[in-house]
Amino acid sequence: MPQESHRRLVEELTSRGYNAEREAVTLLANAGQPELAAEAAADAAGDAFVVTVEHARTALEDDLLGGDPQREATPDDPTHPETPEGAPDLAEQAPTDMGGENDPTPADELLRDDDSAAESADGDGSDTSVSTGTENTKNRAKESGSGAETTGSGASSSATATTDADRSVSATAAADADSPSSATAAADAVGDRSPPAPEISNDVTGRSTGTGEYAEFVGTFQDRYERLSGLLRGRVNHRPAEAIQSMPGGSDAEMIGLVDDIRSTASGHWIVELEDTTGTFPCLIMKDRAFAPLVDDLLLDECLAVQGTLADDGGIMFVDSLHFPDVPRTHKPNTADRHVQAALISDVHVGSQEFAQGAWDRFAEWLHTSEAEAVEYLLIGGDMVEGVGVYPDQDEELDVVDIYEQYEAFAEELKKVPGDMEIVMIPGNHDAVRLAEPQPAFTEELRDIMSAHDARFTGNPSTVTVEGVSVLMYHGVSLDEVIAELPAEKASYDEPHKAMYQLLKKRHVAPQYGGHTRVAPEEKDYLVIDEVPDVFHTGHVHKLGWGKYHNVLAVNSGCWQEQTDFQKSVNIDPDYGYAPILDLDTLDMTVRKFV
Known part of the structure; x- marks a missing residue:
């Protein structure tokens, strides 16, 4: 069969929220009515992420599709599951067993604080919307069924407060999860996302000129x-x-x-x-x-x-x-002209023994539900994989020890995300790029591995503009130094957004030179914050926190890795399995919990 038929078929399945085995694509493309075959195969797949050969054969048993359930496929048979030469290498096998402990469950939410205190940012009376920390438990969501308070620090005074009843996972994906067609119905409810491409600026990729000379x-x-x-x-x-x-x-x-x-x-x-x-x-x-x-x-x-x-x-x-250079107190952020949302996540750490597989699967499945219909952008702030040799004895905590295999495993996890979302990724200190900042985007070899959804790759830091809203994406290595150097009330791991306020005040993402943050010499300092962003998104410290500083929303999005032995040794208790969901039309934010 021509490649074009395969491509159309994969697009049809992707629009329904499914990936497919190559052999299954070949079977369906040779059906009498491929479009109906794709629909029937999706129904057969149910709540699985991947349409398999078995699902395709089930679909072909329908007489309307021209299939013959008694006929065995042979090498000369057009339904033989052997990919023809030149067919695109699409959607490889991904886990399909989503039952038992990994059944999708309604995601809890972390709520905002309604009262903010003012804090002087410089000596002239400028004020800050301050997020509350652990002391403000009245503003925390509670875990479904257990009543336990969620972990993580502050909430913005502008974040939207909702209840589980207001924002429970859709009935199609949760209450009817046992139905064979539930995942298909959920994917259909999402519809066809077609967001405009993000605009990227201040990216060092392809522009690095430094050789290290004094x-x-x-x-x-x-x-x-x-x-x-x-x-x-x-x-x-x-x-x-x-x-x-x-x-x-x-x-x-x-x-x-x-x-x-x-x-x-x-x-x-x-x-x-x-x-x-x-x-x-x-x-x-x-x-x-x-x-x-x-x-x-x-x-x-x-x-x-x-x-x-x-x-x-x-x-x-x-x-x-x-x-200080600071953000003007008169700053007015831009907003989108329509209701559209972006998911801000970071520090996935695939390859680690502590990768939060269940939480990630629930997040990816939630993105296929009608409740996530407006989530058209996924912005990932670095550390896609756990890396190799990043800290002492790291090899003892690796589930995947080869760096390229780690990226292949991450690509499989990324395939679970709806294929019609716009995805932007920057590298972090665990990724296979240079450690010195600014970091260029991933190499072509790594991009090819992670090419499942035609994601956009840019450097660290970069400004990504989506729907008119500028998001400064910075992985956040310098936060360690800011937290180490400044008083605890100004910067701490429990409230990482306050350390981000300091970077906004200084208008530089890594102001101090000579410490743990490596800086590469370039013709321009890509770490300067020339233009005030509407949103500042970081990761790295594995702690959740957000708030507004002079109308700039600062978000540290936590991680997708449970506590490692190394983190225990340095007293890091990570906030994992959270997904901040940002309304681009209002800059209100809801934090979803998937653990």
Whole structure:
């Protein structure tokens, strides 16, 4: 048979939410009425994800389809299950046994908090919508049937509060799960998604020029300074460091620079050395100034603006105010023109012995139900696989030890997702790309392995615009350093979104250089947040948390990996099996729980 008939048949099955074995495609394509054959095969498949040869033969037993149940297929027979040369390598075998413990169950939801506190982000009265943490248990959803509170941290003050009755999994997929045609009916209820393609910007893929030379690092930091200082020049009248050094004592001075050093004096005051392209200059922040606590927020190499007065000898500036590049408090996010949703997930970690298979299967099946009809985008924030050699003795916790086989296993899991969704993926530190940020997208070889749904691959970080809503996707390695350096009330693993607030305030996803976050020198600093995003999506820390900072929704989406022995050793209790579902028309969010 010509390849075109196979392609049409696969599209028909995909529109119904099914993948198919190649042999099954060949059988159905040779039926008298292939379209009816596909429909009958889908009915025969029931709640399985994959149409098998057995399902195809069942469909062909219908006389209307021209099949003969008594006839045995032979190599010369057009229904022989041997794929003809040149036929597309479509939808390989995936698990079909979804019964027993893996039966789909209604997904619980994590609810939002209705009351937010205000927190100063800089010294001039800007405020933040703060997500509540573990103390706000009244706003937590409860697990179905058990009454146990869900894990994970905060909820945005704009997230939509619903109940299980309001948003239970559809009756077709849940209450009627035993019906042979339930999965088909659910897939039909979803209809044909046809979302417009996302737009991708600030992607280093194919543009990397760095070789690691010292001069290239200098160029990267010069670019960082120029772009971030441009965000601050409207707030201060900047004078270069060398110009300030020649000014007389007692003069008013204003400067923009990268933080070169932070140290305390014997009296408890703070000296912050700022560096621009002409030199460095010391700035003294007195401990009794109202903005002095903001020194605790500072990281080396971030960009900062100060205003003050020079000492009598002109050798130091007494700071009267300081400013971060920050997100304007007047920021108004964009929204979609229609009701459409995006699922934000990260850290799938296929290949790990602790991959949450059951939770992933329930999530993938839910995407086929009518309740998920509006979910047209899936944005995955890195760590598709567990990787190899990422941490000590990792091999003892691997279910798949070969990195390419891990990606093949991930591709099989991805096939369970509806084929008509737009999928965007960035890499993470467990993926087989360079560790230094910005990370380019996956190689062609890995893309070919993960090509089941024609997903879009972009670098880490990248800005992905869907339906007019800009989503800054960053895997989040720098969150470890932010959490380690800043006070617990400003950044913690239990509330990862607060660490994300700090990155938004600094307008850079990895401001501190020289620590655990590896940075690659490039002609431009791809880690600068030039344009304010509408949504900031990260992963990496395996903790769930979200909230709004100056109208930017910050979401850390948790993971799909249960606790490993290594995580136990470093006291990480992961939030796994959650899927934040974002309404792109309102930027309200509901978090689905699939464990």
